[in-house]
Amino acid sequence: MDFGYTKEEEGFRERLGKFLDKELTEEIARQNWEDKGVGPEAREFSRKLAANGFLGMSWPKEYGGKGLSPTYDFILLDELGKRWGAHIPLDIGYTMVGHTIFHRGSEELQREFLPKIIRGEIEFCLGYTEPNAGSDLASMKIRAVEDGDDYIINGQKTFNTEAHYAECHWLAARTDFSPNIPKHKGISLFIVDMDSPGITIRPLWTMSGERTNEVFYEDVRVPKKRMVGEKNKGFYYMMEAIDSERNHVFTPARLLPLLKDLIRYVRETEFQGKRLAEDSLIQEQLAGAAIELEVAQVIAEHSRWMESHRVPMTYEPEITKIVVSELEQRLVDTGMQILGLYSQLEEGSKRAPLQGRIEWYFLHSFMTTIGAGTSEVGRNVIAQRGLGLPRS
């Protein structure tokens, strides 16, 4: 066993840390984490990350990467997370769909998209969820019908968060309509230009102020060569990618800034002439959170290690997701308990502590245990795939 990083990895972390301290502004970090929409600042930051050699470490050389271990991308995520940058600026492309394009896409698709992804120049939007296909994703209805060299697509997606700034839609659509096949066997994946005629995007506003979207398809023409991998295998590709997605999205380090803010707050804030940091109940609560974060870190390191060493993953990234997301909620609650009346003050309000961050985090934290699959579905996966319990 060895829980350390190599000298090269530590060197990368150090160089990256210095770069981020200089380049990653609060504005950029928040455009990302708070899903405010990746603006010009974050786009520029993304290109700089690539230009300075911090993107693409783990990607194949033929597309502009360095061919090294995925560990480097996880270090990148950790270092961003420590600085409020919860993910890589254009992260749907970089940490999610890019891997599937590489493993399953045609050479033509690889050549078209991978270099742009590695240069930090293109973003995708996941097009999975539909109004009647949430946890039961395979029951999606959007239809793609063959017509000459194209597919013609009709239907609706929802909660497609990046749709209003991404260049491409990573669309899952039904391509086999036979009633006799299991519903997950008739789905294919497409890369659709977001500005294709017939696509309408409507904003949906979440309770914490992020924009997500409904996306409507009306006779949208998509060339057949934009299908990813084989026809009707889309759902398998989605499931195949899900473990790596969880490893890349649920980064414990992103909770560190919140914990640090709370520690700073209790050290600076007094009650009756005594610092809150001396209150034993508050000490206990924050120490408990720090312990959970330490455990979450090693849980994440374990599933990342599996991915980096191509050890088949079954339920481990699901554990990472559940632990990180539920910890986020508990940490936010701990923060609110400590801030008390002040915890309700939002950013911009008079007397808001910690820039009102904790109020935003409270609202946002409802999403973390439902986004990318609910904790309940996650626990089913752990029980059935991890422990071999029978399906209900």
Added chain:
Amino acid sequence: MDFNFSGEQKMLKESARSFLERECPKTLVREMEKDEKGYSPALWRKMADLGWMGIVFPEKYGGSEGDFLDLLVLLEEMGRACLTGPFFSTVVLGGLAILEAGKESQKKEFLTQIASGGKFLTLAHTEPATTQYDPYLITVKAQAERNDYLIDGIKLFVPDAHVANYLICVARTKGEEREKGGITLFLVDVQSPGIQWDLLKTVARDKQCEVIFHKTKVPQENLLGGLNEGGAILERLLQKAAVAKCAEMIGGAQFVLDMCVSYAKEREQFGRPIGTFQAVQHHCANMLIDIEGGRYITYKAAWMLSQSIPCTMQVAAAKAWVSEAYKRVVSLGHQVMAGTGYMEEHDMPLYSRRAKAAEFAYGGANFYRKVVAKEIGL
């Protein structure tokens, strides 16, 4: 980074599991709970012949030069099997203390005897005044008298003192009663006059004792480490003991989960296995989440200890997490096993009773949260 056990560790794990399944069945565990000694001399002999007692000792003391992680691999299997007896007290508490702080002559004498299975040791540390765990709350005094020290006072929750040949007594030789400085460790022969012990009746039916020292004379050469320098030795020893206990607990917790999963697959209610119900599935998933987190933080802390990397935070996180995780695992386990697991003759209570004893050994979650609070600057 590498989460794999080495090839040798895998072999050790497998052979320990099959050995203990064969030689330490639950019938023996129950018998030993009622037994006066609390261990089977025949089984002890066999374990010694396998080289388990000397696993972390240098070859020149009859050991096999393994490292702390190897010891943890064994302890995890022992926890799984509910092995009773003085292995932990002798090898972890006694052996590691002497390995860490002993003079050459002490190492030669004691480690060799531990490795051969010939002698039992334990640590006499906590006291009646330890109503809240505090490793440096030491009031038992040792006073110099010519070439000897005279030890006076009461130690409590001393594991396996009833069979030990030597006690490592943590005594105050200087300073106030909660000071880390001024603590000295003494190797005390239990045959010395003025030692009296009583068995406590505990939830785990393990053999924890009260030990009374009454002007017990200990020769100066039996100091373990320097005079007044016991605090630092104790700190490192207790870090290892806490992490070692975590490994034992994880082994037990894993057995509970395995037992629940196979029961949930077989037991039918409402015309189908209870394992098809999501409520039961989620209980099992929660147990697995707790165990995996506990296992990796335990081995991470152990690895850091073996590499001499400072790890106050990781040790604290491990024992705090595992103490509570094992508790949650056994209570979910009882929920899955329901009435059948509540029966005295079932295996479930063996684990829930042990989980409670282990929870507070070398500090529970409350104690380690205080440690962490300090670490994060509160």
